[in-house]
Amino acid sequence: MDRSTGSGLSFAKRIYLPRCIGLGIGFFCVAAALAPLQTAPWVWVLLVFNGFLWPHLAYQLARLSPVPFKTERRSLLIDSIFGGFWAAAMQFNVLPTVTILAMMAMDNVAAGGMRFFAKGGLAMLAGMGLAMLVFGPGFSPDTNMLQLYACLPMLILYPLALGWVSYRLSIKLAEHKQALRTASRTDSLTRLFNHGYWKDLLQQEFIKCRGGQQRATVALIDLDHFKDINDRHGHLVGDSVLRLLSEQLVRSLRQEDMAGRYGGDEFCVILPNTPPVLASEVMERLRQELGEVRSPLAPELKISLSIGLAGYSPFQLDATHWLKAADEALYQAKQDGRDRVVIAGDAAEAQPNPGS
Structure with missing residues (x-):
């Protein structure tokens, strides 16, 4: 199927679960880094939206779009903008920043290879620039134990979710390959060998x-x-x-x-x-x-x-x-x-x- 129709929606469905898991547990990772910084209330509202509401909104946007594949790719770039924004908002706290940006990079590579990874990198930089305009530049190299424990679920569960999706995709690809092999050697009318x-x-x-x-x-x-x-x-x-x-x-x-x-x-x-x-x-x-x-x-x-x-x-x-x-x-x-x-x-x- 063309990317603009059925396969685009299938792509959005594959992204949906890892996004829910990643942004959900990523909320705690970012929240642990923001807590010591006396962050404004609107930032917490934005973090809650990004962690728990945005995954469902992004999927609905793709589902209702006439071109789900392109809509989902745009949503992945928005994810990268958010990731860069939170990295700068928590003053580049080393462990949470590396965790968040690494997960975003994994998404981009899995979704579109190195070319899309490059686009995602530019989106992250844009998010960082926006946050530094709002909050000013800052750097907080120290990671406390709370932040360490908050990052552990992200480091463990998200790769598992992404690996599971990749495994299911490889199974489907193997099935499609077998179907194509069968189609290439059979007669379409009689289903006997051609x-x-x-x-x-x-x-x-x-x-x-x-x-x-x-x-x-x-x-x-x-x-x-x-x-x-x-x-x-x-x-x-x-x-x-x-x-x-x-x-x-x-x-x-x-x-x-x-x-x-x-x-x-x-x-x-x-x-x-x-x-x-x-x-x-x-x-x-x-x-x-x-x-x-x-x-x-x-x-x-x-x-x-x-x-x-x-x-x-x-x-x-x-x-x-x-x-x-x-x-x-x-x-x-x-x-x-x-x-x-x-x-x-x-x-x-x-x-x-x-x-x-």
């Missing part, structure tokens, strides 16, 4: 067979008269027939069998550890079962298949020759009247439909 990925699998199986690790058979499947189906019934019916075939393939094959859409109305299957005779029985059963299936969009339509099979042979020079043998068997099945299974090199074993 042409390119199936050809890669065929090459791998050929190497296994060449190494003597197994026997395997390749099947090429063609929907009979598919062009006529599209012409007479429309492409919606044609697509439904393709899905019916893919679903029947999934039901008919073993988990280790690899089915793909070779292109258009042609499908392809690799059957590992299966000689052609046994593969012929599987394909014949598929042909018969699909002949009983009807598309709900065209109940009168009878679906038939022509199937060509080729077992691995040591005389095949590469996977292309193996596939060519299956293609020749498929051509023979069509020549013999369609609606049948033919094994390469043995047209006599073609199995016609008893009703054809």
Whole structure:
């Protein structure tokens, strides 16, 4: 999704919890440093707003914005301005200042890398300048025990919260990566392997067979008269027939069998550890079962298949020759009247439909 829409709101949601935790416990860190300075009441009101109200307001601003991502980035810069402001307001008390500014820097790097870190740094400087204009310059290097204890929750809990958010994000990224990997190797209509990925699998199986690790058979499947189906019934019916075939393939094959859409109305299957005779029985059963299936969009339509099979042979020079043998068997099945299974090199074993 575009950053301006769904992903922007997701970004704001990821920032929301760390901001609530960080600014909430940061309140006590800053308050412990301000307490000895006889700070004006309005400063305490501003600190309460920043620590406990601003996180919720920032999220609502992002949620209601037409561009949540940009709004949230602006809110992060406001966080940095506040951070710089409080650093100068507490006269740069060393431990609270380093704690607050380090947490702000972590946010900026996590949100936008080094470029956004640089912007956040300028925002912190702006906040410091504003505070020094209001309160005047000052420096308080000493950190007492109260200030030390007030900073400990910030140093412990905030990195944990940010780490948890980063962990959840890495899990989501891994899931998205897996989804993209799956999409790149599957056909969008049938959810079977696409042409390119199936050809890669065929090459791998050929190497296994060449190494003597197994026997395997390749099947090429063609929907009979598919062009006529599209012409007479429309492409919606044609697509439904393709899905019916893919679903029947999934039901008919073993988990280790690899089915793909070779292109258009042609499908392809690799059957590992299966000689052609046994593969012929599987394909014949598929042909018969699909002949009983009807598309709900065209109940009168009878679906038939022509199937060509080729077992691995040591005389095949590469996977292309193996596939060519299956293609020749498929051509023979069509020549013999369609609606049948033919094994390469043995047209006599073609199995016609008893009703054809």
